[in-house]
Amino acid sequence: MTGRVTADDVAHAVRLAVEALRAVPEPDWAAPAGSLEWDCWETAEHLADDLFSYALQLGPARPPQDTHVPVAWRRERPGGPASVVFVDREAGTDGLLQVIEACGALLTGVVATVPSLVRAHHVWGASDPEGFAAMGVTETLVHAHDITQGLGGGWSPDPSLCAKVLGRLFPDVPLGAEPWPTLLWATGRGDLPGRERRTRWRWYGAP
Template identity: 35%
Template sequence: MTSQTEPTPEDVVHAAQALHALTAIPDTSMQWSNTADPTQWTALHTIEHISDALLFYSSQVARRAQVRLPVLRDGREAPASEHIDNVLSAAHVLAALLRDLGDQRAFHPSGTADAAGWAGMAVTEILVHGTDAARAVGMFLRFPEISCARTVSRVFPWIDTSLGSPPELLLAVTGRTVVAGVHSDPDWWWQSAPLTEWNGLPARRDVKPGWS
């Protein structure tokens, strides 16, 4: 079960709520076509990716998957405000499923994750790619500090948490900012399996991303 010091289903929702600030940019703004560095996606597609990722997580958890399942996508074009709202809806769906997961686990390419691992990965996806999109449209996101702290400790356990604030550390380990002492690996990955199974080394991606 998830402890109080590990990411919770509520953290997933809190992270998604942080993206509401992006609704200040009108749907008709050309800024949504800006590239969301370091990805090759537009800001709009980056927001769409977040809800895609959360729905993928939800399908893995709901079915207690032992392998990677196909990604749920409707392929329909929609304005930015709708995609932002979809992120919040997808976060609520995933949070509800994680509350029901108990001690069971489900497959993710980074490891067979428990509820805390899934929550930490989701918080990372939302806030890191949310930052990519926000920077592309000239916005700043205010992160939920406690959610970030729990996420860094759980899915990036090799990070020295004394080196910066939780939001700074989350962005540094994923290559979005620089914090002295935090190594930014382009092949960063999560410790998604329980910490009792961690080998003590930084996790590194060993398969190609499944997103386009």
């Protein structure tokens, strides 16, 4: 048993990711983010947007069951991520990381206060607060990996966070290997001995 994913896990994941990104000297935010088609700045904005959007889904008194909360998403360029959250580029690295922290705090607070019986829409199936917490942790871990790859830094998160989200969101993934390489494999970002590399993947957020 790996334990439930909690609001504290969201806060912990965001804190570790921000620390890792802040430690990269003179980051080139225009560099490609790992294997993604986005640059590192866009991927960091996308991460902030994920955290914000998950909080948004859970926030209403009657969360939507078949669609998203109707905010207006847009792309800043063709092929870029569709987002609500964009960061003032003049704010630089400190501003970008502050926005990630703020959006992480929003999800942390919502997960901590919304009753566990609440369900809200996600494109891969309605989920509960723990599920959205696990999604937020997963997004934080794997996108921090994408960004640090692009910036030339290293990133190896807390294995207990990886084990928790694998147990909560990826029932189709074999356990037993190291949690972090397994999570990278589960999300199409790495290899796992004895398994073909994933070119398509998803998680399962149902309670």
